[in-house]
Amino acid sequence: MDYKNIQTICPYCGCGCALNLEVIDGEIVGVLPANDHPVSQGSLCIKGWNAHAFVGHEDRLKKPLIRKNGQLEEVSWNEALKLVAKNLGSIQKKHGADSIGVLTSAKCTNEENYLLQKFARAVIGTNNVDHCARL
Amino acid sequence: MITEIRDKVAEQLEKLDGIVALRSTEDGAAPYLFQQGDNLEELVMNPRYPLSKTASKLQKRFKDAKLGVVARGCDVRALVEMAKRNQIDPDRLVVIGVTCTSEEAEFCFCAEPAPNLDQWSGSTLIGEPVPGAPPNPIVAEYAQIPYAERWAFWKAQFTKCHKCFGCRDICPVCFCEACALEDPLWVEPGLLAPDFPMYHLIKAQHMTTRCVGCRQCEMACPADIPLTVLYDLVRQDVAELIGYVPGADINEMPPFTLTLADAAIESDLVY
Ligand code: SF4
Numbered sequence: 148m149d150y151k152n153i154q155t156i157c158p159y160c161g162c163g164c165a166l167n168l169e170v171i172d173g174e175i176v177g178v179l180p181a182n183d184h185p186v187s188q189g190s191l192c193i194k195g196w197n198a199h200a201f202v203g204h205e206d207r208l209k210k211p212l213i214r215k216n217g218q219l220e221e222v223s224w225n226e227a228l229k230l231v232a233k234n235l236g237s238i239q240k241k242h243g244a245d246s247i248g249v250l251t252s253a254k255c256t257n258e259e260n261y262l263l264q265k266f267a268r269a270v271i272g273t274n275n276v277d278h279c280a281r282l
Numbered sequence: 283m284i285t286e287i288r289d290k291v292a293e294q295l296e297k298l299d300g301i302v303a304l305r306s307t308e309d310g311a312a313p314y315l316f317q318q319g320d321n322l323e324e325l326v327m328n329p330r331y332p333l334s335k336t337a338s339k340l341q342k343r344f345k346d347a348k349l350g351v352v353a354r355g356c357d358v359r360a361l362v363e364m365a366k367r368n369q370i371d372p373d374r375l376v377v378i379g380v381t382c383t384s385e386e387a388e389f390c391f392c393a394e395p396a397p398n399l400d401q402w403s404g405s406t407l408i409g410e411p412v413p414g415a416p417p418n419p420i421v422a423e424y425a426q427i428p429y430a431e432r433w434a435f436w437k438a439q440f441t442k443c444h445k446c447f448g449c450r451d452i453c454p455v456c457f458c459e460a461c462a463l464e465d466p467l468w469v470e471p472g473l474l475a476p477d478f479p480m481y482h483l484i485k486a487q488h489m490t491t492r493c494v495g496c497r498q499c500e501m502a503c504p505a506d507i508p509l510t511v512l513y514d515l516v517r518q519d520v521a522e523l524i525g526y527v528p529g530a531d532i533n534e535m536p537p538f539t540l541t542l543a544d545a546a547i548e549s550d551l552v553y
């Protein structure tokens with residue numbers, strides 16, 4: 148029998164609201180606002196209030212999938228990345244670098260987002276960079 | 283006072299399976315289930331959370347557990363309303379009641395800042411009860427405000443709402459699994475601000491005979507909407523019209539709860 152709250156930062160946008168994940172016996176069951184946090188001051192938006200919902204959701208992807216013969220199949224990260232690299236390379240060659248856009252995410256760290264824009268500009272050669280908070 | 287609370291919790295933990303209270307860690311304070319062996323130096327009283335709601339959640343999850351809860355006046359009133367609606371089992375709950383200070387009562391416009399533990403067996407009160415604080419000035423003067431101004435006031439307030447459902451999610455006496463606020467029949471999905479005044483009147487109407495004035499909704503509202511002005515007014519009307527005071531008496535059933543047997547007696551309808 149165990150109930151605690153674990154404070155973390157909301158994964159959904161760049162505001163940085165703190166929230167508490169309510170955990171019963173190791174299972175995340177809900178969210179509470181962080182009442183003494185200087186950024187969110189005990190409030191959350193609808194996304195923050197539901198930030199726990201995807202963690203254990205049955206639809207959540209746990210492995211990369213590649214469609215083979217019309218069927219999605221679980222594959223290794225290596226195989227998935229190879230396919231992405233190969234296809235991005237051929238699109239870039241055929242249609243030019245600006246035919247590719249890169250969408251980053253507020254769910255990533257600053258450093259991960261930095262890497263992705265670097266990848267877009269220095270590797271692919273495009274300034275087409277945007278992020279999920281504007282979708 | 284905090285030492286007295288911690289000592290009481292330590293004493294009760296020898297008899298109970300766990301006690302719901304606030305625990306402060308380096309991240310901040312949040313509800314926690316204290317058990318024997320936990321560091322009670324981490325038990326604190328602020329900032330406020332609806333611990334009655336946590337107690338209900340844990341009672342439902344741990345059906346045989348005998349739990350305790352450290353509760354302020356509003357928490358106890360909420361426990362009473364929840365017990366009437368089968369969301370709390372009073373026989374499996376021991377209350378460690380803690381009085382609020384005059385400053386806390388004033389901040390909350392709380393008329394009853396000391397927990398009433400008469401109906402909670404095995405419970406203890408810690409702290410000196412202070413007198414109730416005056417009501418919110420808007421509530422006190424509301425009767426003098428012309429209707430058109432009232433309408434304009436609420437319209438301006440509710441236009442700020444961005445429908446986070448936080449006021450519902452934090453509320454200790456909101457517990458329905460299917461909520462009318464999420465039913466497209468009543469509230470159009472995807473509309474921001476939500477329909478005025480439908481969304482907020484549904485919430486206010488559902489708080490009739492339930493709202494215990496804990497102010498948690500108002501503190502959670504990112505738009506600073508004075509929600510409890512509305513709920514305080516509703517509570518006043520209910521007290522005046524039918525004499526029902528939420529949180530006062532665990533044995534008095536809420537007036538809107540009627541059984542089929544009552545309905546049969548009262549009804550003149552021909553079927
Ligand atoms: S004050 Fe707000 S949170 Fe508290 S019982 Fe009333 S409606 Fe619920």
Ligand code: SF4
Nearest residue numbers: 443444446447449503
């Ligand atoms: S907490 Fe405030 S913003 Fe959120 S739904 Fe309630 S009234 Fe609207």
